[in-house]
Amino acid sequence: MIAINSFDPMTLVLLAAANPAVIAVALIMGRAANQWQKLLVAAFAASVAGFLLYWIGGQIGLFAIHAVGGEAAIFLLQLAFGLAWAGLGYAFRKR
Numbered sequence: 001m002i003a004i005n006s007f008d009p010m011t012l013v014l015l016a017a018a019n020p021a022v023i024a025v026a027l028i029m030g031r032a033a034n035q036w037q038k039l040l041v042a043a044f045a046a047s048v049a050g051f052l053l054y055w056i057g058g059q060i061g062l063f064a065i066h067a068v069g070g071e072a073a074i075f076l077l078q079l080a081f082g083l084a085w086a087g088l089g090y091a092f093r094k095r
Contacts (some may be wrong), residue, residue: 006044012070015054018075022050030089039086046082051075 016022029042054074058065065071 021053022046025049026085027089028088031093042086043082046077050078081094
């Protein structure tokens with residue numbers, strides 16, 4: 001079981017960076033985007049999908065969530081990483 005603490009920035013960054021839902025949704029939506037402005041939408045959707053996966057993990061007991069505040073940081077970090085993954089998918093899209 002992974003313990004989530006609100007003031008442990010390395011754990012929050014690792015959870016946001018390695019979330020498979022963020023990576024998959026951002027890459028898929030980034031590849032499908034035909035304008036760079038849609039990358040923000042892809043990053044937001046990826047962040048929501050990643051947060052849902054994080055929440056489900058907490059509900060089934062995979063994560064021990066002890067503090068309040070870490071969830072907002074994870075959402076914002078997933079938004080940033082989602083933008084990076086969507087940009088990567090956009091760069092390698094079919095033209």
